[in-house]
Amino acid sequence: MARTSLTVADLVAWTQRFRDLMVEHRAALTELDSAIGDADHGSNMARGMQSAVEKLEQTAPETVGAWGKSVGMTLVSSVGGASGPLYGTFFLRFGASGGDATELDAAALGAALRAGLEGVLARGKAEPGDKTMIDALGPALDAFDAAVDQGLEAAIAAARDAAAAGRDATEPLQARKGRASYLGERSIGHVDPGATSTAYLFDALATATGSAA
Amino acid sequence: MKKLINDPDGVVRDALVGIEVAHPDLRVDHENRIIYRREPTRPGKVALISGGGSGHEPLHGGYVGFGMLDAACAGEVFTSPTPDQMVEATKTADSGAGVLHIVKNYTGDVMNFEMAAELAESETGVRVASVVTDDDVAVQDSLYTAGRRGVGVTVLLEKIVGAAAEEGRDLDTLAELATRVNASGRSMGMALTSCIVPAAGKPTFDLPENEMEIGIGIHGEPGRHRVPLAGAREIAEQLVEPILADHDFTGAPAIVLLNGMGGSPLLELYLMYGEVQRILEASGVTVARSLVGNYITSLEMAGCSVTLLRADDELLGLWDAPVATPGLRWGV
Numbered sequence: 001m002a003r004t005s006l007t008v009a010d011l012v013a014w015t016q017r018f019r020d021l022m023v024e025h026r027a028a029l030t031e032l033d034s035a036i037g038d039a040d041h042g043s044n045m046a047r048g049m050q051s052a053v054e055k056l057e058q059t060a061p062e063t064v065g066a067w068g069k070s071v072g073m074t075l076v077s078s079v080g081g082a083s084g085p086l087y088g089t090f091f092l093r094f095g096a097s098g099g100d101a102t103e104l105d106a107a108a109l110g111a112a113l114r115a116g117l118e119g120v121l122a123r124g125k126a127e128p129g130d131k132t133m134i135d136a137l138g139p140a141l142d143a144f145d146a147a148v149d150q151g152l153e154a155a156i157a158a159a160r161d162a163a164a165a166g167r168d169a170t171e172p173l174q175a176r177k178g179r180a181s182y183l184g185e186r187s188i189g190h191v192d193p194g195a196t197s198t199a200y201l202f203d204a205l206a207t208a209t210g211s212a213a
Numbered sequence: 214m215k216k217l218i219n220d221p222d223g224v225v226r227d228a229l230v231g232i233e234v235a236h237p238d239l240r241v242d243h244e245n246r247i248i249y250r251r252e253p254t255r256p257g258k259v260a261l262i263s264g265g266g267s268g269h270e271p272l273h274g275g276y277v278g279f280g281m282l283d284a285a286c287a288g289e290v291f292t293s294p295t296p297d298q299m300v301e302a303t304k305t306a307d308s309g310a311g312v313l314h315i316v317k318n319y320t321g322d323v324m325n326f327e328m329a330a331e332l333a334e335s336e337t338g339v340r341v342a343s344v345v346t347d348d349d350v351a352v353q354d355s356l357y358t359a360g361r362r363g364v365g366v367t368v369l370l371e372k373i374v375g376a377a378a379e380e381g382r383d384l385d386t387l388a389e390l391a392t393r394v395n396a397s398g399r400s401m402g403m404a405l406t407s408c409i410v411p412a413a414g415k416p417t418f419d420l421p422e423n424e425m426e427i428g429i430g431i432h433g434e435p436g437r438h439r440v441p442l443a444g445a446r447e448i449a450e451q452l453v454e455p456i457l458a459d460h461d462f463t464g465a466p467a468i469v470l471l472n473g474m475g476g477s478p479l480l481e482l483y484l485m486y487g488e489v490q491r492i493l494e495a496s497g498v499t500v501a502r503s504l505v506g507n508y509i510t511s512l513e514m515a516g517c518s519v520t521l522l523r524a525d526d527e528l529l530g531l532w533d534a535p536v537a538t539p540g541l542r543w544g545v
Contacts (some may be wrong), residue, residue: 034417038291038432043222043412076328080266080292081321085328096265096509123324181358182351
């Protein structure tokens with residue numbers, strides 16, 4: 001039977017899976033970043049997610065809020081750069097949206113993801129089309145909402161596919177935020193590293209929750 | 214990659230050990246990666262704090278000391294430090310007179326210092342003011358970018374505002390002075406070779422033997438354009454002209470910084486400085502003070518940057534005031 005909600009243990013599994021993907025693709029992400037940024041996205045995200053997982057293993061969170069705060073604060077205080085505050089804010093706002101809940105149904109997950117997106121928008125001041133993680137995150141949430149009537153797993157799978165498509169769609173864009181923006185037209189033709197790690201974030205959510213179909 | 218390191222992931226940690234033992238006037242909080250003056254901030258003196266990615270030495274840790282910074286937070290190589298480092302530095306360095314954050318305009322630095330200022334004020338009640346430097350004329354259309362980068366003016370600003378802080382000026386006055394210095398300065402840089410970030414282990418960008426990159430920043434991010442390699446005289450023109458086109462430097466004394474990016478010998482930097490000063494004089498700019506050397510670097514990148522600051526008697530007086538830091542030292 002298809003699942004209808006995520007537990008805190010599922011969120012922890014999501015964090016671990018995302019860590020695994022960041023470690024596995026560390027060199028490739030850094031390679032993308034060296035083309036248009038400063039060659040540190042893979043190493044920073046791998047280091048930050050490793051710290052976040054260690055923190056969860058030391059102190060197991062009991063609520064969605066505690067999980068989000070733990071992961072978010074660890075990323076903010078261990079990643080640095082732009083990725084630290086952006087991903088950190090995403091998890092902090094996600095957690096704050098879930099609050100004392102111990103499970104999220106599809107609607108509550110959609111609301112928490114949306115709160116995370118709004119945090120990233122406020123912190124980074126980027127808009128769709130700027131060639132940033134927003135270009136994967138925004139379409140993922142729109143797809144999630146559109147598929148939510150089909151159930152939790154279908155919505156997560158739709159979000160994963162849309163995040164990957166959003167990532168691919170950053171290739172022809174000209175960067176307008178972050179260090180890539182200094183390249184101007186020369187940023188065209190490279191996939192954005194932040195959108196790529198965000199696509200992995202939804203890939204991790206889909207596999208960790210068995211929504212991979 | 215051939216580097217003087219033990220472990221690519223431990224470069225910053227290991228360098229902080231060396232900085233502390235090399236400079237008895239400094240102390241290092243190794244856990245939080247903060248460099249402080251050995252003596253605590255004098256009561257009534259506003260504390261100046263900066264920080265940023267490592268790999269730009271002597272910026273910023275090398276400018277901690279009398280007449281400049283009270284503390285500097287070291288991030289990973291080319292990566293902004295984190296808000297908790299900055300909050301800790303802010304709390305520790307504050308003497309009650311408040312803290313000025315000096316931030317280079319890079320997305321990560323700005324976001325992390327913003328979060329730190331919010332946290333420090335709400336958690337501890339320390340008064341924090343911030344100045345963001347953005348002097349790089351290579352970034353042309355700031356409407357469609359993250360804005361001009363903060364580069365060489367950061368060094369001049371830390372010196373001038375640091376001297377004013379030693380005089381006992383209050384936080385608001387120092388923040389205004391810092392804003393004025395930033396608005397009066399412009400920079401432009403160029404690279405002959407790429408740097409190598411230790412964790413990446415290979416050059417950040419490929420630059421053919423017969424080409425150079427004009428308008429680079431300090432992280433190996435490419436510049437305004439790539440052009441055929443030219444002689445020093447022509448390179449000097451390509452650096453100075455965009456600066457003079459962007460801001461009027463005539464009719465006032467100027468402070469000039471000819472900065473090495475880390476991989477060019479002083480022989481070449483002095484040669485470049487001679488070319489730069491010749492162009493400035495021919496353009497009607499009066500050079501009042503000059504500084505030549507490696508002051509804000511990009512690991513081992515070969516190349517240089519030029520920074521001009523439109524000064525006045527007050528700024529020159531603050532520039533000449535005594536300073537005692539690993540990176541700048543005179544009058545003491």
